[in-house]
Every structure is written in structure tokens, then in C-alpha cells.
Amino acid sequence: MFKWEKLGKLFSPADLQGESWMKAFAQSxxxxxxxxxxxxxxxxxxxxxPDGQFQSYLSYIDLDRKNLLQVLxxxxxxxxxxxxxxxxxxxxTNPISVIRDGxxxxxxxxxxxRCESVPFNGAIGMAVSHDDGESFVRLGEGPVxxxxxxxxxLLGSPRIRKFGAKWHLWYVSGKEWxxxxxxxxxxxxxxxxxxxxxxxxxxQGRDLIADTLGEHECQAxxxxxxxxxxxxxxxxxxxxxxYKGKEGGYRIGYASSPDMLHWSRRDEMAGMRVxxxxxxxxxxxxxxxxxxxxxxxxxxxxxxxxxxxxxLAKLLGPQRWSGV
Numbered sequence: 600m601f602k603w604e605k606l607g608k609l610f611s612p613a614d615l616q617g618e619s620w621m622k623a624f625a626q627s628x629x630x631x632x633x634x635x636x637x638x639x640x641x642x643x644x645x646x647x648x649p650d651g652q653f654q655s656y657l658s659y660i661d662l663d664r665k666n667l668l669q670v671l672x673x674x675x676x677x678x679x680x681x682x683x684x685x686x687x688x689x690x691x692t693n694p695i696s697v698i699r700d701g702x703x704x705x706x707x708x709x710x711x712x713r714c715e716s717v718p719f720n721g722a723i724g725m726a727v728s729h730d731d732g733e734s735f736v737r738l739g740e741g742p743v744x745x746x747x748x749x750x751x752x753l754l755g756s757p758r759i760r761k762f763g764a765k766w767h768l769w770y771v772s773g774k775e776w777x778x779x780x781x782x783x784x785x786x787x788x789x790x791x792x793x794x795x796x797x798x799x800x801x802x803q804g805r806d807l808i809a810d811t812l813g814e815h816e817c818q819a820x821x822x823x824x825x826x827x828x829x830x831x832x833x834x835x836x837x838x839x840x841x842y843k844g845k846e847g848g849y850r851i852g853y854a855s856s857p858d859m860l861h862w863s864r865r866d867e868m869a870g871m872r873v874x875x876x877x878x879x880x881x882x883x884x885x886x887x888x889x890x891x892x893x894x895x896x897x898x899x900x901x902x903x904x905x906x907x908x909x910x911l912a913k914l915l916g917p918q919r920w921s922g923v
Contacts, residue, residue, distance in 0.1 A: 601853070601870035603897060603912040606668060608878050610660050611908030612643055620676060621658060622646045626905035627694030627756075627820065628898035630889045631704065631732055636661045636671055637891065638732060639898065640678075640706065641909060642693035652713075654681065655691035657706065657735065667896070667911055679706065679726050679735040687712050687722045687742050694820060694885065696759045697732070704728040705797065706735055707768065709755030710742060717776050717783045721753040722746065723768070725798065744770065744792060744800050752776065753785060756819040758887075759797075766794040767859065769821035769832075772806075777815065777839055784839055786814075789821045791859065807862050808834065808854055815839040819849075820885040823859070830856045833869060833897070835884040843903060845873065849884030851899065871897065871912065878907040 612621035626642040643658040656677035663669040682688035688710025695708040706728070709721045722742035726735035744754055752773025760767050771787040789807050792800040810816040821834040832854045838847035853869035854862040874880045879901035887898045895914040901907040 600868050601914060602916040603870050604915050605874065605879075606911045606913060608901070608908050608910045609639070609662070609668065609898075610641075610670060610673075611878070614908070615673070619673070620645055620656075621673075624655070624905050625909040626655075626900050627696075627885050628887050628900065628909050629695055629697045630887060630898065631697055631699065632889070632891060633664070636664050637667060638662075639909075640695060640697050640732075642691075642695055642905075653691070655693035655711065656681070657692050657695055657708065659732075664891070667891075678728075678733065679708075679737070682710060682724075682737070683740065686710070686740050687745070688724055688737075689713075690719075692724070694756050696757050696887075698759045698761065700761075700797065702729070704732040704735075705759070707743075707757040707759045709757060717785070719753070721755040723754050723757050723770055738798065743798055744768065744802075747802070749804060750790075750802070753787065755787070756789075756821075758820060758822045760823055761797075762825060764795070766797040767823070768792045768794070768800060769807075769823060771819050779840060785817070786839055787817055787819065789818045789834060791821075803860065807860070808832075808852075809862075809864050811852075811864065811866065812836065812838055817842070818852075820887075822887050824888055828857075830859050832856070832862065833871075833886040833888055835886070836866075837882075837884075845881040848882035848902075849904065851883050851886050871899065878902055879910060 621643040628641045631638045640659045657679040661672040691711035692708040723744040726737040728735045750772045756771040758769045774786045776783040792802045819835045835849045837849040841847040851871040852866040854864040856862045881902040897912045900909045
């Protein structure tokens with residue numbers, strides 16, 4: 600079993616002093632490491648429109664590399680503009696995942712578009728930074744991964760990794776929309792695509808993780824590391840309804856694989872649970888695992904799917920990973 604020491608909440612826009620374009624949410628954290636600091640990209644939202652609709656933007660904070668609980672800088676504006684009128688990402692970019700590629704920084708993100716019969720749909724886009732992660736320009740007006748005959752509903756929750764010369768993108772694919780009281784709710788499962796260039800993708804075309812909450816379990820945000828001859832996946836899962844509080848809300852699961860295609864799920868190994876009280880007492884979700892200076896850390900978001908903020912934990916014990 601993995602053992603994580605929770606180091607505390609890192610950031611929430613609600614805690615900012617003074618004026619800021621950010622009003623709520625710190626979602627889908629993803630890290631870039633610099634010489635003196637660690638940049639945490641995440642998704643945040645301005646105040647909703649008069650009709651209650653949110654938009655979501657790419658943001659970042661910089662942490663002191665020697666003290667990751669010390670915030671050095673908060674971005675003063677979104678680092679990626681939303682898409683134009685009628686595009687797949689007109690209303691939001693969320694979730695996101697960042698990665699270095701030579702002199703570039705890439706961000707893969709889920710774009711939001713609003714719908715009439717269901718609340719939203721999504722596809723996966725990519726944007727590039729040529730100024731070391733200060734700002735991003737999208738690859739084009741359309742997504743790099745979108746709907747297909749066998750994946751007809753929303754695609755989202757990208758997590759990018761590169762092992763050797765091959766790019767791998769874990770994402771979720773919508774299986775169906777469930778009608779009920781109030782708005783329809785999506786059911787989505789974790790899948791994977793591979794690429795030689797990170798732009799043109801070949802989908803594996805199947806769900807990777809077995810359900811434990813029944814066929815309507817929702818899975819998201821699969822972050823994968825390779826250590827000790829195995830691939831290790833930390834991911835989120837929840838019930839399809841009544842999921843915005845503690846009872847049906849997100850938890851962090853775990854699975855391992857020898858080849859990235861065949862996964863053995865053992866959620867009891869994840870070692871990351873809700874706290875007794877406070878900002879992450881109802882849910883822990885959207886994990887991102889990274890190594891820094893010989894230690895392994897997990898970033899994650901808390902209650903109300905990140906409305907309460909995001910926090911940091913450190914891996915302890917004999918299964919502690921080191922290295923780059």
C-alpha cells in the first residue's frame with residue numbers, strides 16, 4: 600500500500616486577497632519543474648455569468664522549489680485564451696496536462712462546448728508555449744482528439760506522458776448520458792491513445808479500468824508513472840449521481856500494468872483518502888504525481904471537485920520512488 604503524507608492545501612482562489620480574475624476552483628493540477636521553482640498549472644473560473652454559466656481558464660501558480668508550500672507567484676491573467684465563436688473550446692479549457700518537449704511546453708486540455716439536450720460536450724485540444732510556459736497558443740481551431748463512431752460522446756480529462764520516443768495520452772470517453780431528476784449526467788471511462796508526434800493519435804479503442812461501483816461508475820484523470828518495471832496509475836472515480844458531496848463523491852484509485860494495456864485495479868493500494876475535516880474531507884480527486892529532488896509528490900483537488908482548492912502530499916515508506 601502506498602503511504603502519503605498530506606502536506607496541506609496549496610491554493611484556492613477564494614483565499615486570494617484583493618482583486619483577481621479568478622473567483623473559484625483550482626482544478627486538474629499539473630507540474631513543470633524549473634531551476635528555482637515549481638510551476639503548477641490548473642484550471643480556474645471567473646465569477647459566473649448572470650444566468651449562472653461558468654467558463655474555465657488555464658492558470659498557474661509558482662511554488663518555491665525548496666519549500667513547496669510557499670507560493671511565490673500567482674498568474675495575473677489566463678495563459679491561454681478561449682476558442683472563438685462556435686469552436687470546441689469556446690466556453691472552457693478544463694482539465695489540463697502539461698509536458699516539456701525540447702524548447703516547447705505543450706498543454707493538452709479538454710475544451711467545453713455548451714449543448715441543448717445535455718449540458719456540455721468536450722474534445723481534446725493542444726496548445727504550445729514558446730516562452731517557457733508563460734503563454735500558450737493553440738495548435739489550431741479544432742481538437743487533436745475528438746468524437747468517432749465508437750466514441751460518440753464527450754472526450755476529456757487528458758493526462759499526457761512520454762515514455763521513450765512514444766507519446767501516450769490517457770483520457771476519458773463518454774459512454775452514455777443518464778436522464779434523471781434535473782440535468783442529464785454523463786458516464787465516462789478511462790482510455791488511452793498513442794502517438795509518434797503528440798499530434799496524430801491512434802486510439803486503443805477500449806476501456807482500461809474495470810468498474811467497482813457498477814456499470815455507471817465514472818472514471819477520470821489517469822496519471823501514469825513507470826517504476827520498477829511496472830506502470831502505476833492513479834486516477835479518480837465516483838458514482839454517476841449524488842457525487843458533489845462526500846457520499847458519492849470522487850475518490851482516488853490505483854491500478855498497475857506491465858504494458859499500459861492490461862491493468863489490475865487495486866484501489867486499496869492508492870493510500871489517499873479523505874480527511875476527517877476541512878477542505879478535502881468530502882472528496883480527493885484528479886491526482887497528478889511527480890518527482891522532485893529525490894521525493895515523489897501528489898497534487899490533488901479537494902471538495903466540490905476543486906472548488907475548495909488543491910493540495911499536496913508526499914510519498915513515504917518503502918515504496919517511496921526517487922529519481923527523475
